């Protein structure tokens with residue numbers, strides 16, 4: 001069997017929190033592809049379930065950090081997240097119909113696509129986050145919009 005644990009240094013972004021989450025996310029997809037290939041649908045189903053919940057949480061957290069940091073590319077990034085979640089859903093759909101032969105290549109595609117997303121789009125954000133200093137709060141914050149006085153750039 002081909003080794004599918006797909007972590008490599010191009011996925012390391014130098015952002016501790018994101019790197020930790022990406023390690024687990026990639027390991028779950030990798031484990032999913034492996035379980036399908038080994039003919040272990042029950043294990044694959046559990047991995048898929050965990051991957052779905054974990055990815056939703058991870059993407060939501062990432063998007064919130066982007067929003068808090070005033071990241072300009074958030075809308076495009078969010079679309080990429082939605083496309084990845086749609087792929088995961090598609091694999092779930094195939095699983096529900098016991099179409100494991102079709103699910104197997106999709107899981108490998110997902111692994112490749114997620115790797116590209118992390119290496120390119122998440123990296124762009126990590127570099128942005130590194131350049132932007134921690135949020136500073138100015139005294140101009142108003143009661144009507146508590147975020148108004150927060151300077152993030």
Ligand SMILES: [Fe+2]
Nearest residue numbers: 062081121122
């Ligand atoms: Fe992302």
Ligand SMILES: [Fe+2]
Nearest residue numbers: 022062118122
């Ligand atoms: Fe990410």
